[in-house]
Amino acid sequence: MTVPASPTHEEYVGDGVTTAFSYPFKISLSSELEVRRNGQLDVDTVNYAVTGVGNDGGGTVTFFTPPGTGVIVSLRRFLLFEQLLALIPNGALPSKAIEFRLDQIVKMVQQLSEELTRKVGFAVGAKLGLRNLLVPLPAAGKLIGWDATGSQLT
Numbered sequence: 001m002t003v004p005a006s007p008t009h010e011e012y013v014g015d016g017v018t019t020a021f022s023y024p025f026k027i028s029l030s031s032e033l034e035v036r037r038n039g040q041l042d043v044d045t046v047n048y049a050v051t052g053v054g055n056d057g058g059g060t061v062t063f064f065t066p067p068g069t070g071v072i073v074s075l076r077r078f079l080l081f082e083q084l085l086a087l088i089p090n091g092a093l094p095s096k097a098i099e100f101r102l103d104q105i106v107k108m109v110q111q112l113s114e115e116l117t118r119k120v121g122f123a124v125g126a127k128l129g130l131r132n133l134l135v136p137l138p139a140a141g142k143l144i145g146w147d148a149t150g151s152q153l154t
Contacts, residue, residue, distance in 0.1 A: 008110045009074070010024060016069040019065075022059070026055060028053070028100075028104075031044070033077060035047075047063060048062060
């Protein structure tokens with residue numbers, strides 16, 4: 001199999017009536033699909049059912065109770081960063097297993113790419129000291145700004 005460049009995340013807004021929401025990407029297991037409502041992680045088999053596992057074009061999440069009006073439904077392919085294939089030295093190469101694991105690696109890279117689209121970043125050439133900068137906790141009525149040295153946020 002090949003893994004095409006495709007979306008790994010889809011969002012919808014609930015209307016209080018619709019229960020079925022499609023995801024346009026392949027998942028190999030239902031556990032690879034992360035479902036959130038208003039940012040809160042939902043639980044498979046308790047609140048919804050998944051169809052289309054293994055389909056190249058994706059499938060559908062069907063909620064047992066429709067998400068309320070204005071509720072943001074987020075469907076995202078999410079894989080654990082693990083590699084479980086053990087090859088035996090001088091043994092036969094299990095091509096299907098190798099291809100499956102390579103596909104999983106590409107999906108992990110796509111997942112990281114999607115996550116990076118939601119991050120604040122610095123321009124190329126920013127000082128190394130600015131990398132991994134921590135954003136202060138939110139405080140009502142406060143703005144985020146640079147400290148007097150220009151090296152930390154305050």
